[in-house]
Amino acid sequence: MKQKVVTIGEVLMRLTVPDYKRLFQTVNFDVTFGGSEANVGVSLAHFGLDSTHITALPDHNLGERVERFLKLNGVSGEGIVRKEGRLGVYYLETGAMQRPSRIVYDRFDSTFVHLKEDEINWEIVFKDASWFHYSGITPAISQNAADITLRALKEAKKRGVTTSGDINYRRNLWQYGKQPLDIMPGLVELTDVVIGGRVDLENCLGIQDEDWQTNCDKVLKKYPHIKAFSKTVRNAMTASRNELSGLLYTDGKLYTSKNYDMKNIVDRIGGGDAFMAGLIYGFLNLDPQETVEFGVAASVLKHSTIGDVNLSSKEEVEELVQGNNVGRLLR
Numbered sequence: 001m002k003q004k005v006v007t008i009g010e011v012l013m014r015l016t017v018p019d020y021k022r023l024f025q026t027v028n029f030d031v032t033f034g035g036s037e038a039n040v041g042v043s044l045a046h047f048g049l050d051s052t053h054i055t056a057l058p059d060h061n062l063g064e065r066v067e068r069f070l071k072l073n074g075v076s077g078e079g080i081v082r083k084e085g086r087l088g089v090y091y092l093e094t095g096a097m098q099r100p101s102r103i104v105y106d107r108f109d110s111t112f113v114h115l116k117e118d119e120i121n122w123e124i125v126f127k128d129a130s131w132f133h134y135s136g137i138t139p140a141i142s143q144n145a146a147d148i149t150l151r152a153l154k155e156a157k158k159r160g161v162t163t164s165g166d167i168n169y170r171r172n173l174w175q176y177g178k179q180p181l182d183i184m185p186g187l188v189e190l191t192d193v194v195i196g197g198r199v200d201l202e203n204c205l206g207i208q209d210e211d212w213q214t215n216c217d218k219v220l221k222k223y224p225h226i227k228a229f230s231k232t233v234r235n236a237m238t239a240s241r242n243e244l245s246g247l248l249y250t251d252g253k254l255y256t257s258k259n260y261d262m263k264n265i266v267d268r269i270g271g272g273d274a275f276m277a278g279l280i281y282g283f284l285n286l287d288p289q290e291t292v293e294f295g296v297a298a299s300v301l302k303h304s305t306i307g308d309v310n311l312s313s314k315e316e317v318e319e320l321v322q323g324n325n326v327g328r329l330l331r
Contacts, residue, residue: 003284004050005131006079006161008152009037009138010112010145011055011066012088014269014308023093023104033069034308036135036166039270042309043277043298045074047317049284052125054079054152056115062087063111073309079125085111092269095239101268105172113142117151125155131280132156135166136196136204139183140173146183153190162283164193166276169203180204188223193283195276197231216249228283230292232275232299240265244300246275248292255288257296265303274302274310278317290321297321 015029038053045051053075057063059082066087067080088107095101126132132152139146156163167184174180184204188194201207201215205222209215216229228250235243245259278298282291297320302310320326 002048002050003130004052004128005041005044005133005280006052006054006125006129006152006156007037007041007133008054008079008149009035009135010088010107010110010141011035011038011053011057011070012090012107013062013066014090014092016092016094020094020096023091023102029091030306032307033066034270036137036168036270036273037133038070038075039273039309040133040277040280041075042070042073043274043302043312044280046311047277047281047314049281050076050128052076052079052129054120054125054148056081056083056085056111056119058085058087058111059083073311079120081115081119083111083114083119085109085114087111094267097238097240100239107141113145115148116144117148120148120152122151122155126159126161129156129159129161130284131162131164133164133166133276133280134187136168136180136184136200137170137173139187140170140180142176143178146178150187150190153187157190162193163191164195164276164280164283165191166195166272167200167204168196168272169200171203181206188219188226191223192226193228193230193279194219194226195230195279212247213249213254228288230279230295232272232296242268242303244271244296244303246292246296246299248279248288248295250288253288255292257292260296260300262300262303267306268303270308270310271299271302273308274312275299277310281314293321294318 017026041051041053088110091104093102230248246257248255278295282294301312
């Protein structure tokens with residue numbers, strides 16, 4: 001039986017300004033779809049896992065288009081609810097050289113923020129599941145979204161499913177009267193693997209120290225059930241050239257991946273989600289050092305692909321980890 005992973009979160013329509021133009025210059029956009037957790041689910045489907053995504057989509061043609069996008073990329077529709085409302089949108093202005101990329105969100109009052117716990121068939125969604133993943137973006141956008149994330153975590157733990165949370169802190173999203181410290185600690189209490197840097201741990205869990213590993217040890221004193229922490233380390237020389245590596249801290253040991261010099265980046269959006277998907281695959285199939293290497297290699301390959309999602313196969317990631325066929329013409 002194939003391993004099954006469940007994810008939860010909003011899916012947005014991405015409108016990208018083509019040809020490195022500024023947003024105020026463009027007269028047309030390139031269209032695709034993505035969302036942090038859905039990106040993870042798509043990547044895992046391309047690694048050969050069963051993938052189910054919990055979300056709400058508008059009951060019109062755009063919602064149908066997103067559902068087809070997910071299904072074409074191997075993501076099951078068991079967790080998709082279609083209902084009245086709008087699809088969230090974000091606009092991407094791609095940077096180059098020393099000019100940074102910029103994102104403008106238009107996601108207020110989307111269909112997903114109104115998704116309720118009783119609209120999901122939890123038995124079907126979690127049937128045969130091995131892993132459940134959420135991010136800090138989802139509980140930031142509405143009380144309903146926070147409630148359904150907590151419910152999903154409880155359903156996962158009830159069935160013995162391993163859980164992970166990328167607790168990324170997005171200050172501008174917390175606009176419904178709650179702050180991260182009101183919500184995130186309750187979610188982390190049900191989370192086995194935590195992804196987050198120093199800023200995330202400080203704002204979401206109230207843990208503050210200049211050293212990331214020390215932060216993790218402090219979190220463990222409050223949440224001793226956590227099995228592992230991880231994060232990427234990015235050095236952005238320009239918008240077009242970054243260095244990337246990863247850290248994994250588990251069982252009192254720190255694992256560091258090799259460092260990649262990514263020149264001429266095509267698209268960095270979704271790089272963290274590709275890393276998360278690689279980690280999940282690794283936790284299910286590899287040892288810790290192999291896991292962090294696989295996660296970073298998956299993220300590096302994502303930077304070569306236009307769109308939010310990593311379309312690389314497991315074999316392609318393994319080839320990069322091993323240093324094989326890098327930049328070659330394969331025929």
